[in-house]
Amino acid sequence: MQGLGAFATHPISAGVRLMEYAGQRLTPAEAEARYPDVLGERHHTFLFAIDDDVVIDAAFDGNDARFINHSCDPNCDAVIDDGRIWIETLRDIAPGEELAYDYAYVLDERHSPAAKRRFPCHCGAASCRGTILAKKR
Template identity: 55%
Template sequence: MRRSKIQGRGAFAILPIRKGKKVDEYWGQPITHEEADRRYDDSEGRHHTFLFVLDDDTVLDARFGGNDARFINHSCDPNCETVIEDGHIWIKAIKAIKPETELVYDYRFEWQDEYEPEDVRYYACRCGAKKCRGTILRIPVYLRPAIKQWLAGNDVPLPKKPKKGAKKAVKKAAKKAVR
């Protein structure tokens, strides 16, 4: 553990780590989603949490009973991923990692339809990766151009959600038009 260029403290490899190796397990106090919302109210400004959603009923709060895995930062170009198996959250290397390299995974916070520009900017990304999407949120593909504008400070309206099968219909119409 040491100072990270991404945010606060980070976890760094001290030995080479091979692709596919389990690096760590994420520990924390099991709580309900409601308790997580009570403990960390987003309306009171930016705060640091160590929450990880285990399943529909349980969130692990690593502020209580957590281990070093809580210091693994987010990156849009990760070298690790999280895998949930039998009630355990594992951090697993998705590529070979050299010593002194910061361990990072993509947090992929779920998009919520009620998000507004300030919400997206609240979850701004600081990973510095060439492929950085600007936010730790997982943005639906159809929203990416508008969200890019929001992150630039332009509060453009979001497009309507495409109907299921709309992509196929557009491709089919495009093929017909070419004939």
């Protein structure tokens, strides 16, 4: 998977709040100015949108949570609670297992095949949907 990844060093039970997805709090406009979306280019930032008003940029003041990769069949979930993002375990995790959650990115544009190719997933899960974009209805 992309980047460093984060791995369990000891057994972790399901339902444990592991850590906050920490970082600088930006407005969407500030985030866009910092990382202009270049058409056709592979996307890789440490941005995480909490809602329509706040985006966390873990490249600044971030912690180890930013190294956790995406999976379409994840063992963790990113839970938004009172304006902060927390990484929580979905199931028991064994030592050495890679931690992952579903990034489920949502774009302003339609999630077309071309958009999905800009946000590819190679997690290897049987249920891999080939993109880290969320399913849009």
